[in-house]
Amino acid sequence: xxxxxxxxxxxxxxxxxxxxxxxxxxxxxxxxxxxxxxxxxxxxxxxxxxxxxxxxxxxxxxxxxxxxxxxxxxxxxxxxxxxxxxxxxxxxxxxxxxxxxxxxxxxxxxxxxxxxxxxxxxxxxxxxxxxxxxxxxxxxxxxxxxxxxxxxxxxxxxxxxxxxxxxxx
Amino acid sequence: xxxxxxxxxxxxxxxxxxxxxxxxxxxxxxxxxxxxxxxxxxxxxxxxxxxxxxxxxxxxxxxxxxxxxxxxxxxxxxxxxxxxxxxxxxxxxxxxxxxxxxxxxxxxxxxxxxxxxxxxxxxxxxxxxxxxxxxxxxxxxxxxxxxxxxxxxxxxxxxxxxxxxxxxxxxxx
Numbered sequence: 001x002x003x004x005x006x007x008x009x010x011x012x013x014x015x016x017x018x019x020x021x022x023x024x025x026x027x028x029x030x031x032x033x034x035x036x037x038x039x040x041x042x043x044x045x046x047x048x049x050x051x052x053x054x055x056x057x058x059x060x061x062x063x064x065x066x067x068x069x070x071x072x073x074x075x076x077x078x079x080x081x082x083x084x085x086x087x088x089x090x091x092x093x094x095x096x097x098x099x100x101x102x103x104x105x106x107x108x109x110x111x112x113x114x115x116x117x118x119x120x121x122x123x124x125x126x127x128x129x130x131x132x133x134x135x136x137x138x139x140x141x142x143x144x145x146x147x148x149x150x151x152x153x154x155x156x157x158x159x160x161x162x163x164x165x166x167x168x169x
Numbered sequence: 170x171x172x173x174x175x176x177x178x179x180x181x182x183x184x185x186x187x188x189x190x191x192x193x194x195x196x197x198x199x200x201x202x203x204x205x206x207x208x209x210x211x212x213x214x215x216x217x218x219x220x221x222x223x224x225x226x227x228x229x230x231x232x233x234x235x236x237x238x239x240x241x242x243x244x245x246x247x248x249x250x251x252x253x254x255x256x257x258x259x260x261x262x263x264x265x266x267x268x269x270x271x272x273x274x275x276x277x278x279x280x281x282x283x284x285x286x287x288x289x290x291x292x293x294x295x296x297x298x299x300x301x302x303x304x305x306x307x308x309x310x311x312x313x314x315x316x317x318x319x320x321x322x323x324x325x326x327x328x329x330x331x332x333x334x335x336x337x338x339x340x341x342x
Contacts, residue, residue: 021251024251025252035252035291036253044249049217078248080219081212081246081260083202083209084201084203084204085204086212086219093251117336119336124326124327124328125327126324137323140325144334146325148323152298154317155317155318156316156317157295157296157305159313160314164282168282168283
């Protein structure tokens with residue numbers, strides 16, 4: 001099954017994107033943490049100033065999923081900035097439905113993202129992976145990714161909304 | 170000591186560049202700084218800027234021995250969580266050593282938090298090197314959680330030849 005189309009997401013895709021986001025969160029055992037809505041996805045991705053960009057993988061109608069979906073994968077990314085090297089492409093989420101995995105779709109998406117990074121003058125592509133997710137880590141390392149947490153000691157810190165509001169006073 | 174926190178202007182880019190190099194030196198990675206103040210100016214002050222920057226400025230009478238009044242900065246941008254929506258990421262926070270301990274770092278970070286609040290951001294994220302205990306303590310004192318420790322998140326990078334090779338292999342459709 002090699003027949004699929006990788007294209008830029010459109011406003012009509014937000015329902016599918018949210019569905020896939022929730023499926024991925026479930027895989028990461030964090031499903032209850034998804035509070036984002038379709039309305040926010042629409043405003044934030046397709047307004048005057050998009051906060052993210054999205055690619056969707058679509059199969060023809062005769063290859064639709066068991067539940068009748070033709071949008072079967074997505075990748076969400078945005079541009080960040082490293083004061084040492086300039087623009088970066090940051091890959092936020094990347095997912096292909098299990099029944100469509102193993103056909104090269106993920107690899108194809110990843111190559112397209114790399115091409116986008118190079119075309120938009122980004123020095124590199126960054127992303128985070130959970131250390132227990134060995135399948136994903138292998139996928140990325142096979143393609144030459146460096147683990148900056150292991151190699152350089154970078155740790156990701158987060159301040160949640162409550163503490164953020166406290167600090168903003 | 171009196172100081173002001175204000176938005177950076179294009180004219181500040183030389184100072185920002187100077188302080189970026191000072192910070193990279195502290196992080197023992199000064200050889201990794203590849204961009205100049207001109208690129209900073211282009212990328213931060215274009216129509217759709219790739220970052221925002223706040224500057225900490227002291228009055229003339231407190232300027233450094235080299236004559237600088239811009240003594241700290243915070244560089245940040247918006248990111249997006251598929252779980253929570255808009256977030257703010259603080260990429261750099263730096264105060265020149267002789268101006269530390271006066272609340273400037275805290276004021277810079279609070280100002281970033283304020284921008285995040287105004288933009289209805291769900292959280293603020295940042296990265297710290299694991300040996301950088303003073304910085305980790307500073308952030309933990311402000312309720313930051315170490316997600317690498319607690320949830321096992323690792324930062325991965327894909328660059329140089331590996332990125333170029335993948336890009337060339339991208340199917341043309």
